[in-house]
Amino acid sequence: MNLSTMVSRAPQVDSTTTDSDCRLVKLSPETLQLVADFFKVLSESSRLQIVCALKLGEKNVSEIIEATGLGQANVSKHLKILAQAGIVKRQQQGVCVYYQIANAFVFELCELVCDSLSVQIQQQSEQIAHLEAFRKA
Amino acid sequence: MNLSTMVSRAPQVDSTTTDSDCRLVKLSPETLQLVADFFKVLSESSRLQIVCALKLGEKNVSEIIEATGLGQANVSKHLKILAQAGIVKRQQQGVCVYYQIANAFVFELCELVCDSLSVQIQQQSEQIAHLEAFRKA
DNA sequence: TCAATTTATTACTGATCAGTAGTATAACAA
DNA sequence: TTGTTATACTACTGATCAGTAATAAATTGA
Numbered sequence: 001m002n003l004s005t006m007v008s009r010a011p012q013v014d015s016t017t018t019d020s021d022c023r024l025v026k027l028s029p030e031t032l033q034l035v036a037d038f039f040k041v042l043s044e045s046s047r048l049q050i051v052c053a054l055k056l057g058e059k060n061v062s063e064i065i066e067a068t069g070l071g072q073a074n075v076s077k078h079l080k081i082l083a084q085a086g087i088v089k090r091q092q093q094g095v096c097v098y099y100q101i102a103n104a105f106v107f108e109l110c111e112l113v114c115d116s117l118s119v120q121i122q123q124q125s126e127q128i129a130h131l132e133a134f135r136k137a
Numbered sequence: 138m139n140l141s142t143m144v145s146r147a148p149q150v151d152s153t154t155t156d157s158d159c160r161l162v163k164l165s166p167e168t169l170q171l172v173a174d175f176f177k178v179l180s181e182s183s184r185l186q187i188v189c190a191l192k193l194g195e196k197n198v199s200e201i202i203e204a205t206g207l208g209q210a211n212v213s214k215h216l217k218i219l220a221q222a223g224i225v226k227r228q229q230q231g232v233c234v235y236y237q238i239a240n241a242f243v244f245e246l247c248e249l250v251c252d253s254l255s256v257q258i259q260q261q262s263e264q265i266a267h268l269e270a271f272r273k274a
Numbered sequence: 275t276c277a278a279t280t281t282a283t284t285a286c287t288g289a290t291c292a293g294t295a296g297t298a299t300a301a302c303a304a
Numbered sequence: 305t306t307g308t309t310a311t312a313c314t315a316c317t318g319a320t321c322a323g324t325a326a327t328a329a330a331t332t333g334a
Contacts, residue, residue: 039176048173117172209311
């Protein structure tokens with residue numbers, strides 16, 4: 001069972017629309033809050049730095065601190081948030097604690113955003129170029 | 138030119154890894170900040186409500202207010218944020234201002250998160266069921 | 275046992291932001 | 305013009321949160 005079917009059984013569902021073309025339309029505010037909370041976890045560059053640092057494989061906390069340049073308490077806090085969101089997994093090995101990506105789809109998300117941003121930036125720079133050409137003429 | 142190539146020209150790039158398997162590893166903190174800022178726009182349930190309200194087509198501000206139940210000033214503020222992020226487009230028609238989704242990939246993002254969350258919830262409920270069975274035995 | 279290392283937690287501060295009341299602006303109608 | 309409707313803006317408040325210093329806890333080695 002996925003979230004859509006869970007939500008489609010909830011009372012606040014709008015059943016006047018078809019299933020195929022508008023899954024998001026049916027989501028209740030409570031479900032949207034869950035989605036928003038997940039996006040919030042990824043909305044801090046420090047946490048994205050940690051995620052990127054784990055892209056090539058697991059690291060312990062000290063290695064993450066070194067890779068990101070963040071403070072120890074800060075990294076520990078962010079790792080807790082990432083773990084609670086199910087984005088990283090924790091594994092203790094003696095004194096050290098190793099973290100790894102638990103859900104690789106975060107990279108898919110980030111790359112989608114990157115691609116969209118690059119298109120936006122390209123369009124903006126083209127518009128600026130047009131404006132420049134117009135000003136000179 | 139996309140963001141990846143932009144970033145791969147920046148000095149802080151890690152060139153010890155291959156291009157295909159780790160685009161995100163190369164992103165500078167500045168680029169990650171842009172990605173984080175985009176996620177932040179989607180990290181409020183009110184804004185996701187507005188996005189969902191526009192899923193089936195454009196709406197003017199009054200219609201969005203009615204669809205979401207949010208306050209007028211609040212909706213206006215969120216629409217400005219969504220427009221600045223390039224997620225919605227603004228179009229004035231007489232007294233009314235119509236907004237529509239400018240970049241449909243936000244739905245792709247949301248559905249990816251929804252699917253991931255549903256898997257997590259399902260796994261959690263299975264774990265709880267196992268624990269229950271263990272407790273009874 | 276004692277010291278060193280690694281990670282987590284707590285308490286605090288400053289910054290950011292959502293929501294709102296009030297106000298401004300602009301278009302249309304009478 | 306005057307009033308009405310639709311939208312945007314400003315200023316404010318309370319809540320949330322990132323970063324940090326200090327401390328705690330747990331493991332390892334001497």
